[in-house]
Amino acid sequence: MSAAKPRILRSVRLLNAAEKRIEADFTAPPAPAEPLDTAAILKLAHEFQPVAILVTHHAPLKGADIAALPDSVKLIATVSVGLDHLDVPALLARGIAVSNTPDVLTDCNADLAMMLIIAASRRAAEYYTLMKKGWGHTLGMDEMLGHRVTGKTLGIIGMGRIGQAVARRARGFEMNVIYHNRRRLDAAQEEGATYYATLEDMLPKCNILSLHLPAAPSGGPLMTARTLALLPRGSVLVNAARGALIDETALIDALRSGHLFGAGLDVFQNEPNPDPRLISLPNVFATPHVGSATVETRTAMCMLALDNVAALVAGQPLPTPVTA
Numbered sequence: 001m002s003a004a005k006p007r008i009l010r011s012v013r014l015l016n017a018a019e020k021r022i023e024a025d026f027t028a029p030p031a032p033a034e035p036l037d038t039a040a041i042l043k044l045a046h047e048f049q050p051v052a053i054l055v056t057h058h059a060p061l062k063g064a065d066i067a068a069l070p071d072s073v074k075l076i077a078t079v080s081v082g083l084d085h086l087d088v089p090a091l092l093a094r095g096i097a098v099s100n101t102p103d104v105l106t107d108c109n110a111d112l113a114m115m116l117i118i119a120a121s122r123r124a125a126e127y128y129t130l131m132k133k134g135w136g137h138t139l140g141m142d143e144m145l146g147h148r149v150t151g152k153t154l155g156i157i158g159m160g161r162i163g164q165a166v167a168r169r170a171r172g173f174e175m176n177v178i179y180h181n182r183r184r185l186d187a188a189q190e191e192g193a194t195y196y197a198t199l200e201d202m203l204p205k206c207n208i209l210s211l212h213l214p215a216a217p218s219g220g221p222l223m224t225a226r227t228l229a230l231l232p233r234g235s236v237l238v239n240a241a242r243g244a245l246i247d248e249t250a251l252i253d254a255l256r257s258g259h260l261f262g263a264g265l266d267v268f269q270n271e272p273n274p275d276p277r278l279i280s281l282p283n284v285f286a287t288p289h290v291g292s293a294t295v296e297t298r299t300a301m302c303m304l305a306l307d308n309v310a311a312l313v314a315g316q317p318l319p320t321p322v323t324a
């Protein structure tokens with residue numbers, strides 16, 4: 001008699017290749033039509049007693065939610081690289097392993113950051129709005145001018161996998177890359193980028209600043225009225241990392257006053273309902289948290305999450321475990 005297939009839950013419908021693999025290798029409830037929230041995940045987990053739950057950043061699992069998980073659950077496999085929706089130490093303390101999906105989304109996230117850098121510098125949001133309204137008048141020589149990206153100084157905060165991938169792309173635009181990171185990279189990883197030990201020294205040198213670090217589990221945002229004021233007048237801010245990194249009220253002030261020329265934002269404090277005062281500014285180019293949203297990358301993320309589940313049930317080491 002063949003062994004029963006392991007029981008798993010997923011909080012969202014996965015891509016087709018992963019759904020087929022679930023059908024073949026696991027027992028699972030039907031794919032949810034809409035992403036499940038935390039309460040729905042917990043309810044279903046008690047009914048279904050899964051060994052693993054696949055989640056995304058839409059449904060946080062922290063504090064009382066973790067205590068409320070049934071004992072059957074041995075793995076939370078998040079289909080994301082970011083972990084700010086999970087209390088990892090609390091999960092590990094309950095004997096529940098955690099895995100995420102690093103590496104497979106690095107290139108797409110870096111591509112999106114470049115899109116935001118160019119879009120915010122070249123006024124893509126305003127041009128698009130004008131075209132949708134029908135254009136209608138010949139633009140004057142000095143009307144609606146953006147700023148050149150080629151050759152500018154790009155500051156990167158957070159020189160991990162994604163920050164380094166952005167730096168590689170920026171070199172194709174002949175940009176001067178400077179960075180701030182917890183630790184200085186070795187020369188091979190730096191590939192010519194210049195390290196700054198403090199934000200106070202780096203920010204005044206940036207024409208464009210791009211954030212590529214995780215949101216701090218506690219403490220306030222990194223970009224506040226004080227740190228935004230350190231950027232030169234007319235600079236551009238890009239965030240494809242986490243909304244919690246920016247004080248949005250201070251950002252709105254900096255964009256309204258013209259201190260910042262523009263912002264390219266994929267992530268927000270309040271997702272999926274970002275502050276309308278921010279989104280409606282003409283010099284904001286905004287996207288709905290889609291750094292990894294390509295067929296190739298989302299397929300790879302789903303498959304990697306399932307590789308972790310398969311390893312768990314086979315009693316093998318997880319391919320991409322998260323440690324405290």
Ligand SMILES: O=C(O)C(=O)CO
Nearest residue numbers: 080081082290291292
């Ligand atoms: O994987 C993540 O953490 C993301 O935010 C993808 O955009």
